[in-house]
Amino acid sequence: ESAIDMAACSGQLSLVYQPQAEAATCTVTGFEALLRWNHPIHGFVSPAKFIPAAEACGAIVDIGAFVLKQALIHASRWHERMRVAVNVSPAQIVHADFAELVARLLAETRVDPARLEIEVTESLFINEGDIALKTLEAVKRLGVSVAIDDFGTGYSSLGTLRAFPFDRIKIDRSFVFDMVS
Numbered sequence: 001e002s003a004i005d006m007a008a009c010s011g012q013l014s015l016v017y018q019p020q021a022e023a024a025t026c027t028v029t030g031f032e033a034l035l036r037w038n039h040p041i042h043g044f045v046s047p048a049k050f051i052p053a054a055e056a057c058g059a060i061v062d063i064g065a066f067v068l069k070q071a072l073i074h075a076s077r078w079h080e081r082m083r084v085a086v087n088v089s090p091a092q093i094v095h096a097d098f099a100e101l102v103a104r105l106l107a108e109t110r111v112d113p114a115r116l117e118i119e120v121t122e123s124l125f126i127n128e129g130d131i132a133l134k135t136l137e138a139v140k141r142l143g144v145s146v147a148i149d150d151f152g153t154g155y156s157s158l159g160t161l162r163a164f165p166f167d168r169i170k171i172d173r174s175f176v177f178d179m180v181s
Helices: 002-007 047-057 060-077 098-109 129-141 158-163
Strands: 013-021 028-039 043-045 083-087 116-121 145-151 168-171
Touching (some): 013 060, 083 145
Parallel strands (some): 145 168
Antiparallel strands (some): 028 043
């Protein structure tokens, strides 16, 4: 936890981008920002290990702001004006100034809000539903799209989909893995 808390300010965190494509045409429409940690001693650390540690020690809010800022800086330099998707922790969403942070970073980087997509998981709505809804509504008012990520795992509920007007639903691969067979 102490190592991940120091990782962002010491330049150990970076982003890679996974293309997102339309299934029907295979046309790339955007990219999802993925956080990577290159520890000076241990090398690349799996996000499955460091994200929970960052959440446990409270570093996830600052790390999340770093990811959002870097993703927008990178997107502002892309030749084609494609969408960039950024996963956001529940801790960030319930943070009082998340929508203000998004607005400020969009203004600083001059990225059109329609090019940003915030991805949240269903677990956000289990404990902090009312706060989450207010924050996501404020983000949508900025012109940013909101996606629900990993739908079909854990708490899958159509009630979650009714609670908020998501722009996209990303169904978890484990939910559809054997669907065609």
